[in-house]
Amino acid sequence: MRNFIVTQDLDEIISExxxxxxxFNSKILxxxxxxILPSYMxxxxxxxxxxxxxxxxxxxxxxxxxxxxxxxSHYEGRQDLILIKHDICLPFTYQGNVDYVIHAAGQAxxxxxxxxxxxxxxxxxxxxxxxxxFAAEKKVKCFLYFSSCAVYGNPSEKIIDEKFVGKVDSMxxxxxxxxxxxxxxxxxxxxxxxxxxxxxxxRIAHTYGPMMPLDDGRVFTDFIANILxxxxxxxxxxxSAERPMxxxxxxIRAYFRILLEGKNAEAYNIASEEYTTILNLAETxxxxxxxxxxxxxxxxxxxxxxxxxxxxNPDTRIDIDKLKNLGWQxxxxxxxxxxxxIRSFGVY
Numbered sequence: 532m533r534n535f536i537v538t539q540d541l542d543e544i545i546s547e548x549x550x551x552x553x554x555f556n557s558k559i560l561x562x563x564x565x566x567i568l569p570s571y572m573x574x575x576x577x578x579x580x581x582x583x584x585x586x587x588x589x590x591x592x593x594x595x596x597x598x599x600x601x602x603x604s605h606y607e608g609r610q611d612l613i614l615i616k617h618d619i620c621l622p623f624t625y626q627g628n629v630d631y632v633i634h635a636a637g638q639a640x641x642x643x644x645x646x647x648x649x650x651x652x653x654x655x656x657x658x659x660x661x662x663x664x665f666a667a668e669k670k671v672k673c674f675l676y677f678s679s680c681a682v683y684g685n686p687s688e689k690i691i692d693e694k695f696v697g698k699v700d701s702m703x704x705x706x707x708x709x710x711x712x713x714x715x716x717x718x719x720x721x722x723x724x725x726x727x728x729x730x731x732x733x734r735i736a737h738t739y740g741p742m743m744p745l746d747d748g749r750v751f752t753d754f755i756a757n758i759l760x761x762x763x764x765x766x767x768x769x770x771s772a773e774r775p776m777x778x779x780x781x782x783i784r785a786y787f788r789i790l791l792e793g794k795n796a797e798a799y800n801i802a803s804e805e806y807t808t809i810l811n812l813a814e815t816x817x818x819x820x821x822x823x824x825x826x827x828x829x830x831x832x833x834x835x836x837x838x839x840x841x842x843x844n845p846d847t848r849i850d851i852d853k854l855k856n857l858g859w860q861x862x863x864x865x866x867x868x869x870x871x872x873i874r875s876f877g878v879y
Contacts, residue, residue, distance in 0.1 A: 533605050536596025536875040539577040540780040547784050549791050555585045558629050562593030563636030565599040571783045592617050619658030623665050632666040635677040642748030648707035655711025667726040674730040683710040692850035694701050703719045718801045729795045736802035740779025741875030765830040777803040778868030788859050802849040
């Protein structure tokens with residue numbers, strides 16, 4: 532049975548004024564399909580089949596087939612979803628045509644940056660190369676690449692738009708993620724130039740939503756786990772780093788808007804207009820449930836393997852005018868979005 536919060540989100544997403552019919556009767560391959568963001572895209576496509584007879588076939592390429600089957604358990608037996616276990620660092624083949632590739636696979640959780648920097652780099656570089664080659668062979672209508680606002684590094688500028696050239700320190704271990712994403716972006720440009728492969732790039736900022744794995748390693752999933760377990764929230768820093776936190780249905784509406792109406796061979800920032808410090812986020816979540824009497828404190832002992840996030844310039848903002856000019860608007864505040872995410876676990 533589909534989660535009730537997810538169902539509400541899907542209703543909202545497919546109600547967006549978009550040319551959804553451009554996707555009808557298509558085969559759409561989604562890499563990393565069991566991940567938080569791409570699984571929502573896959574479910575949106577399947578929900579279009581349920582509600583609009585869209586006749587879309589979703590081909591989900593996943594690393595962990597059991598995780599994927601669990602994530603999509605309520606679709607078991609349906610003919611419009613195919614799950615394929617595959618290591619993206621190996622060449623990929625599929626018999627038959629494919630119309631779109633949504634490439635989202637790759638390690639995104641900071642807990643891997645220190646433990647598996649090689650795997651992080653290889654996934655984003657080799658994996659993207661393999662699926663661009665596949666997409667070029669299939670002559671797809673669009674290759675949608677999941678990149679990140681992390682490609683901008685830690686700039687001192689006040690406004691970061693898509694034309695800004697990032698500043699990423701190649702000698703910093705944590706840079707395995709943004710450098711991998713940057714290389715993937717340039718691979719897209721190269722394939723477009725050499726093989727005329729159409730592509731669009733999503734530069735994604737911090738995004739959260741229902742049913743996130745509580746061991747994901749990102750700070751907001753840790754906080755949600757604390758709330759669900761009735762635990763005080765302990766910070767591993769002073770909590771002053773700021774983040775633009777975007778609720779997942781707002782994000783997915785943006786991804787489909789870019790896929791369907793964005794310009795070919797361009798990148799788009801996707802971020803919340805609302806910013807919060809890590810400390811303010813923790814306090815917001817604690818204050819959502821005053822009856823729990825939870826507190827926010829500071830961890831005196833940093834967990835083993837913890838890789839601290841770089842502090843951003845508090846005056847820096849990610850420019851999303853390019854996305855807004857496509858007609859996108861944010862709906863959920865941080866407070867409302869996190870309340871939905873926590874409710875999705877069925878305890879409130």
